[in-house]
Amino acid sequence: MMAPTSSPTDVGILSFGAYVPRKRLQRSAIYAANAWFAPGLKGLAKGERSVGDWDEDSITMAVEAARDTLTGIDRASVGSLSLASTTLPYVDRLNSGIVKEALTLSDGVAALDMTGSQRAGVSALRAALEAASGRTAPHLCLAAEMRKTCPASDLELTSGDAAAGLLIGQGDVIAKFLGAYSLTLDFVDHYRTPGMDYDYFYEARWIREEGYVALTARALKEGIAALGIEPSSIDRLLVPISAKGIAATLAKKAGIAEAAVADTLQAGLGEAGSAHGLVMLVAALESAKPGEKILLLGFGQGADLILLETTDAITRLAPRDGVAGSLARGAKDENYMRWLVHRGLVDIDKGMRAEQDQKQPSTSLWRHRKAVMGLVGGRCTKTGTVQFPKSDISVNPNDRTAGTQEDYPLAELPARVMTVTADSLSYSPSPPLYYGMVDFDGGGRMTVEFADVAEEIEVGSEMRMVFRIKAVDEMRGMVKYFWKAAPVR
Amino acid sequence: MARGIKDKVAILGMGCSRFGERWDMDADNLMVEAFDEAMADAGIDVSQIDAAWMGVGFDAMNIGPSGLPLSIALRLPNIGVTKVENYCASGTESFRGAVYAVASGAADIALAVGVEKLKDTGYGGLPVRSRGTTFDMLGVTGSAPGNFAQVASAYRAAHNVSKEDLKRAIAHVSVKSHANGAKNPKAHLRKVVDMETVLNAPMIAEPLGLYDCCGVSDGAAVAIVTTPEIARALGKTDLVTVKALQIAASNGWELQHAGGWNGSYFHPTRIAAKRAYDEAGITSPRDQLSLTEVHDCFSITELVTMEDLFLSDEGQAWKDVLNGDFDADGRIPCQIDGGLKCFGHPIGASGLRMIYENYLQLLGRAGDRQRKTPPSLALSHNLGGMPSQNVSAIAIVGLADV
Numbered sequence: 001m002m003a004p005t006s007s008p009t010d011v012g013i014l015s016f017g018a019y020v021p022r023k024r025l026q027r028s029a030i031y032a033a034n035a036w037f038a039p040g041l042k043g044l045a046k047g048e049r050s051v052g053d054w055d056e057d058s059i060t061m062a063v064e065a066a067r068d069t070l071t072g073i074d075r076a077s078v079g080s081l082s083l084a085s086t087t088l089p090y091v092d093r094l095n096s097g098i099v100k101e102a103l104t105l106s107d108g109v110a111a112l113d114m115t116g117s118q119r120a121g122v123s124a125l126r127a128a129l130e131a132a133s134g135r136t137a138p139h140l141c142l143a144a145e146m147r148k149t150c151p152a153s154d155l156e157l158t159s160g161d162a163a164a165g166l167l168i169g170q171g172d173v174i175a176k177f178l179g180a181y182s183l184t185l186d187f188v189d190h191y192r193t194p195g196m197d198y199d200y201f202y203e204a205r206w207i208r209e210e211g212y213v214a215l216t217a218r219a220l221k222e223g224i225a226a227l228g229i230e231p232s233s234i235d236r237l238l239v240p241i242s243a244k245g246i247a248a249t250l251a252k253k254a255g256i257a258e259a260a261v262a263d264t265l266q267a268g269l270g271e272a273g274s275a276h277g278l279v280m281l282v283a284a285l286e287s288a289k290p291g292e293k294i295l296l297l298g299f300g301q302g303a304d305l306i307l308l309e310t311t312d313a314i315t316r317l318a319p320r321d322g323v324a325g326s327l328a329r330g331a332k333d334e335n336y337m338r339w340l341v342h343r344g345l346v347d348i349d350k351g352m353r354a355e356q357d358q359k360q361p362s363t364s365l366w367r368h369r370k371a372v373m374g375l376v377g378g379r380c381t382k383t384g385t386v387q388f389p390k391s392d393i394s395v396n397p398n399d400r401t402a403g404t405q406e407d408y409p410l411a412e413l414p415a416r417v418m419t420v421t422a423d424s425l426s427y428s429p430s431p432p433l434y435y436g437m438v439d440f441d442g443g444g445r446m447t448v449e450f451a452d453v454a455e456e457i458e459v460g461s462e463m464r465m466v467f468r469i470k471a472v473d474e475m476r477g478m479v480k481y482f483w484k485a486a487p488v489r
Numbered sequence: 490m491a492r493g494i495k496d497k498v499a500i501l502g503m504g505c506s507r508f509g510e511r512w513d514m515d516a517d518n519l520m521v522e523a524f525d526e527a528m529a530d531a532g533i534d535v536s537q538i539d540a541a542w543m544g545v546g547f548d549a550m551n552i553g554p555s556g557l558p559l560s561i562a563l564r565l566p567n568i569g570v571t572k573v574e575n576y577c578a579s580g581t582e583s584f585r586g587a588v589y590a591v592a593s594g595a596a597d598i599a600l601a602v603g604v605e606k607l608k609d610t611g612y613g614g615l616p617v618r619s620r621g622t623t624f625d626m627l628g629v630t631g632s633a634p635g636n637f638a639q640v641a642s643a644y645r646a647a648h649n650v651s652k653e654d655l656k657r658a659i660a661h662v663s664v665k666s667h668a669n670g671a672k673n674p675k676a677h678l679r680k681v682v683d684m685e686t687v688l689n690a691p692m693i694a695e696p697l698g699l700y701d702c703c704g705v706s707d708g709a710a711v712a713i714v715t716t717p718e719i720a721r722a723l724g725k726t727d728l729v730t731v732k733a734l735q736i737a738a739s740n741g742w743e744l745q746h747a748g749g750w751n752g753s754y755f756h757p758t759r760i761a762a763k764r765a766y767d768e769a770g771i772t773s774p775r776d777q778l779s780l781t782e783v784h785d786c787f788s789i790t791e792l793v794t795m796e797d798l799f800l801s802d803e804g805q806a807w808k809d810v811l812n813g814d815f816d817a818d819g820r821i822p823c824q825i826d827g828g829l830k831c832f833g834h835p836i837g838a839s840g841l842r843m844i845y846e847n848y849l850q851l852l853g854r855a856g857d858r859q860r861k862t863p864p865s866l867a868l869s870h871n872l873g874g875m876p877s878q879n880v881s882a883i884a885i886v887g888l889a890d891v
Contacts, residue, residue, distance in 0.1 A: 352612040356630070357619070364622040372626045387745040389627055395745040419643045419752040419876075422695040423635030425614050432695075435629045436639055437752060437877065445747035447629050447877060459646035459752075470626075482626065 011132040012173030012308065015317065017068025018164045018282040019061050020269055020326035022452055024048035027157050029334040034152040044157040049270035051333065052161040054342040054429040055451060055468040057479070058085040058144040059095055061163035063102040063467040066142055067412075069165035071320040075103060078167075079137025080110035084124040085144050086274045088113060089479050091194060098481065099142065101373035102467045104409050120274040121164070122240075122298025125281075126306055128168040129177040138169035145273030148343055150198040158242045160270020164278035164323075174314040175285060175294065177306070181223030184302035187211050204243075212246045212299065213253075219303035220254045227307055231255035235292040236284050238262045240276035241299055256295070268327055274300070279323060286322040290314055329489050331454055342429060353427035358473035360480050370407065375465060375483045377444050378405030386410075386443030410465065413440045415485055417461040420450070438463055438485050451484040462488040493768035494592040496889065498731045499720040501598065501713045502531025505845045508708035508832040509677035516545075516552040516606040517562035519709035523838075524563055524602065527711040532723065535563070538713070539596035541570045544583030544603040546836025546873075548574070550616050551606035559602055576873025577786065578736070579603060580710065580840020581882035587714050588731055597719055603842075604709035605835030614705060615836075634694035634702050636875035637787040641696050643752030644793060648804035656696055658807035659788035660687040663700045663830055665816050666785065670827020672857040677706045677833045701788040706833025710841035717889060728889035729851045732769035732866065737761035739878040755790075755872065757881035758797035762870075765883040766799075771866070774799055778821055778885075779864030780850055782843035784872035785828040794870060795823070818861070825850065825858055840882060843869035847886050865891045 031045035052061065062083050070078070083096035096111040114124040121143030128141040144163035149156035189211045190201040201207070216239075224231055237260045239247035247261045262284055264271065272279050277298045284294055290312040298304040333339070340346040370376040371389040378390030382404045385396040390408075394401045420436035427433075434450035434457065450457060451468055463485035470482035504526030506519045514522075528535070543559040545552055552558045556570030573582045580603035587599035610616045615633050619625055645655055664684055670676040682700060690698035717728055737757035743750035750756055762774075771777045781798065785791035795806040800821055801814070809815070815823035824830065826846040829839060847867035849855045866887040873880040 353614075353617050356617045360626070361622050365626065368623060368626060386747065389623075391741075395741045397740075397742055397746070397749075419639035421631075421635050421638035421642065422692075423632050423638070425632040425634050425693050426630065427617070433631065433635065435631055435635065436642070439747040443747045445745055446627075447744065449629055459642050480626070 008171055010173050010176050011129060011170050012168070012177045013166050013175040013285070014138055014169045014171070014173055015069050015071070015073060015167040016165065016282045016285050016322065017065050017071065017320050018162065018279055018323045018326055019064035019068060019321070020050045020162045020323065021052040021056055021061065022329055022331045023051045023053060023333040024268070024330040025051045025333045025336065025339055029336045030157055033336045038152040041152065041154065041157060044154060047267040048332070049157065050160040050162060051339050052146050053451065055484070056146070056161070057089050057469060058087045058146050058163070059089060059098050060467050060469060060481070061146065061161065062099050062142045062144040065144065065163035065165040066099060066103055066140060068321045069140065069167055070103070072318040073167065076106055077137060078105050078109060078140050079135060081105065081140040081142065082112040082114050082124050082128065083142045083144065084114040084120040084274055086115055086118065086120060086192070087146050087148070088115060098373065101369055102481070104370070104374040104376060117300030118274050119277065119298030119300035119302070119304050122277040122296060122304045122306065125166060125278060126180045126182065126304050129180065129306065132168050132170055132177070135169070138167050141166045141168050143275035143278045145275040147273050148197060148345070151340065151345065153198070154204070155199065155201070158266065158271050160272050162269060162272035162275055162279050164275055164282045166278060166281070172313050173311060174317055175308040175310045178309055179227040179307050181219065181226050181305045182302060183215070183219045183222070185215060186301055187215055188301070208243055208246070212241050212243055213249055216250055216297065216299060216303050217253045219305060220250060223305040224254060229307060232257060233293050234260050234295045236260050236262050236288070236294045238277065238280040238284055238294065238296045240264065240271065240280050240297065242266050242271040265323070268330070283323040285310070285314070286324055288314060338430070350427060356427070357475070358471045358480065359476065360473055360478050372482055374409060375411040377408045377410050379408035380404045381406055384443070386440065388444050388446045410440055410444050411483060413442065413444070415440050415463045415465065417457055417459055417463060418445070420457045420459065449484045450486065452486040455487070457487060464488050493733060494588065495732050495769055496717065496730045497592040498588045498714050499717040499889065500729045500848055500886065501533070501715045501720050501723070501725065502527045503710070503712050503845045503848050504530060505675055505710040505842055506708050507675045508706050508835060508842070510608050511707040512608065514707060516558065516604050516709070519606065519707060520559065520562045520602055520604050523709040523711040527713050531713045533598065533713070536566055537598050538565065538568060538600050539598055540568055540587070540590050541565055541600040541602065542573055542583040542586035543570060544573050544579035544837040544840065546574060546577060546579050546605055547607070547616060547618070548572070549618070551609060552604065575880045575882070577784065577834065577836050578840060578871045578873035578880045578882040579837045580842070581736070581869065581871040581884055582840070583837070584712055584841060584844060584884060585734055585736065585882070587712065588734055591714050591716055598713060598715045601712040601714065601841060602709065603838040603840060605837045606707050607705045607835055608707050610705070632694065634697050634787060637790055638694040638697045640753060640793055640876045641789045644789070647751050647753040650807055652696065655807055656688060658810045659701055659792055660684055661810050662785065662788040662791050663687050666824045666828045666830035669817055669825055669858065670831025673827045673831065676827045676831040677704060678831045697787055697789065703786050703829035704833040706835055708832065708835035708838045708842065710838045710845050712841055712844060727852055729848050729886050730889045731884065732887045733765040733883070733885040735761045735764040735768060736880060736882045737764070738880045739874070741878070744877045752876065754793050755797050755876060755879060755881060757879055758794060758870065758872065761881045761883045762798045765868070765885055769866070769885045771885070775821070778866050778868055779862070780825055780847060780860060780867040781821060781823045781870065782826070782828065782846055782867070783823060783870040785824055785830050786834055790872070791823060798868070798870065822860055825860060840869065840871035843871060844884055844886060851886065851888055
């Protein structure tokens with residue numbers, strides 16, 4: 001069959017990206033700690049699940065996925081963005097706005113947070129695809145999830161932390177949007193209110209029979225009819241439901257080939273909540289050939305279906321990390337206790353050094369938002385000296401120019417370690433606190449914390465900047481973000 | 490062109506409290522302890538003091554703001570009292586105020602006090618505090634050991650020194666200081682310690698272990714200064730005069746200019762040292778200096794400071810240290826009183842405690858610690874901040890006729 005090319009009016013996916021945190025907590029370690037209470041979890045205790053570090057959350061993961069998505073793309077061209085998640089740090093402070101600052105997108109962009117159900121990511125994608133023909137610039141559709149799960153629950157074992165991104169627009173799309181279908185039904189398999197720490201689930205057998213199978217099968221049946229799909233033509237069926245055998249059952253009922261059922265990524269990642277549909281979509285796209293029909297499902301108080309078809313433009317897409325690249329950079333972790341402390345589920349004696357007041361004056365953050373959130377420094381237009389942060393008077397001792405610096409983003413530049421130490425005295429949620437000075441390619445230098453440290457860091461080590469939580473003002477509930485340097489792997 | 494203040498100011502008297510965990514003393518009590526000794530040494534009445542300076546690093550955490558705590562504790566006669574702070578160089582900064590007051594002719598006799606009460610903090614190490622709203626967003630809140638430990642990694646890279654060699658060299662610094670401090674009744678730590686203990690001590694901030702870091706303690710030190718003429722009129726015969734007093738401050742170059750500073754030395758120390766040697770008329774510091782008291786907050790700092798003061802060739806200090814060049818019986822003893830290592834570092838007091846030892850040594854009053862060859866010129870180096878941004882304060886004192 002001839003691979004479809006895209007036409008200028010085609011709406012679809014222009015680019016994609018993903019981010020899975022490095023640490024892979026072994027499910028056996030979780031089970032070993034909880035087996036005394038819940039021996040029945042043994043069946044779920046295989047493989048590993050991704051867990052964000054203490055300084056990661058849905059926003060930081062979304063930023064990393066967005067950077068991956070925007071590989072080779074001019075950031076100034078992005079016209080709008082959305083962030084879907086049920087675990088956003090702020091209920092009222094535009095979370096996608098924080099992502100916008102970190103990415104140094106134009107001030108003149110539209111931004112929207114999307115939440116409320118486990119299909120928020122897929123719903124956001126449907127909305128973006130349908131709005132694309134009315135937009136004049138591409139839309140960055142992001143989803144991220146870092147679920148808080150109760151110890152000894154099923155969800156603790158089956159969840160994983162991750163984020164995904166898709167750039168949606170018109171023109172040279174790598175996958176065309178062929179249509180969507182939705183059912184909305186208040187099927188309360190589980191719920192969570194703002195005051196609750198954990199989701200409250202009803203009986204798994206009922207959820208499976210009436211929800212995952214019955215409700216979703218109805219959505220598939222009606223959607224396939226509405227969109228005029230020939231079931232046997234579906235090359236990939238993406239069902240982001242971790243319960244065993246669901247996707248295969250649905251495929252059979254709908255007449256979709258068994259071979260089309262996509263891996264749910266349970267073994268090496270876990271189910272990333274409302275982001276998982278988009279995570280699975282990215283995993284599919286990164287290995288897809290032109291001309292593949294992909295049917296993506298979202299489940300959460302109803303269902304969304306999105307039909308896509310890859311084009312030959314997918315072969316021309318620049319390489320990026322995606323899901324595969326992130327998964328390949330995993331680090332085995334068996335410290336269940338540390339993870340519980342990092343997620344705030346268990347107390348630990350932090351010592352007096354942790355008492356430091358972390359108050360963040362909004363006025364100061366506003367003045368320095370580009371430096372703090374975007375790692376934007378200054379470049380002297382007269383001498384070319386790069387520095388962080390910008391200042392009225394240039395740091396260059398040879399030419400004390402004043403007022404000549406233009407904004408100069410540093411986050412995407414490679415950096416090299418100039419000094420390093422591992423500080424066991426300073427308070428850190430994950431001691432020791434690694435930090436030092438780095439020099440950026442082309443100029444610019446800063447003292448910065450090092451993240452994702454596993455092996456020895458030496459003077460000269462190559463680093464890349466990552467967006468992370470700097471500190472939490474526990475007294476006032478504010479999360480403070482900044483950039484850190486992580487070893488290039 | 491200003492020519493400096495060489496020999497324009499003499500030290501009339503000095504005092505130093507016992508440094509340590511002074512659980513039963515407040516900052517005021519410590520100031521009185523040091524002041525009483527200084528006044529007895531000077532042989533004057535408090536009504537003769539014209540102006541005072543007080544150096545404190547962490548006033549919010551002990552004594553409170555302004556110069557009033559000094560005026561009130563010592564019941565000074567309503568004279569001007571100026572509070573100064575320049576991180577850990579605050580001690581030398583208070584000395585500078587008093588010395589310049591006398592050198593300018595604004596005061597006949599001036600008082601410099603440095604004090605710090607750190608042991609109300611509640612934990613070991615310097616108290617954690619803000620370094621300003623912008624720094625708190627963009628900088629790293631590291632501990633003092635962590636900030637200074639970075640010099641070690643850069644020094645090794647710059648001079649191709651192995652981990653083991655540098656670790657041994659910095660250990661030697663601490664072993665030497667402990668041997669000296671054991672002879673000092675005013676030091677906080679008075680036990681001799683051996684190489685193995687230092688090398689195997691718990692890590693604080695790689696590669697600095699427990700014994701590479703000075704402790705935190707309470708203390709006060711005082712200097713009373715006047716003109717040489719007034720000192721002689723008051724009956725003093727052997728005079729110690731100020732030969733040089735220079736401070737240099739970073740301007741962001743080390744911190745922000747990529748490809749400039751390489752992290753392995755202290756840029757302002759080199760500048761202050763050159764200026765101080767010029768002011769004192771010292772053309773060959775290695776031959777002319779008898780003693781140094783340097784800012785050994787961390788053993789690595791002392792080691793590279795030998796190069797920054799031009800007493801060792803660049804990249805060679807680690808060898809000179811291992812060779813014993815700066816031991817009590819070496820070519821230029823460093824921290825012959827035990828240094829910050831044995832005294833601990835009550836921030837405001839340290840700079841003055843350094844000058845106190847140099848003063849005693851020059852007058853032959855250092856007892857068991859007395860340098861065998863009579864000293865004539867002694868340098869103190871007092872550093873505030875961190876390697877990438879700091880204030881380096883150097884004072885050179887010496888016998889009046891040298």
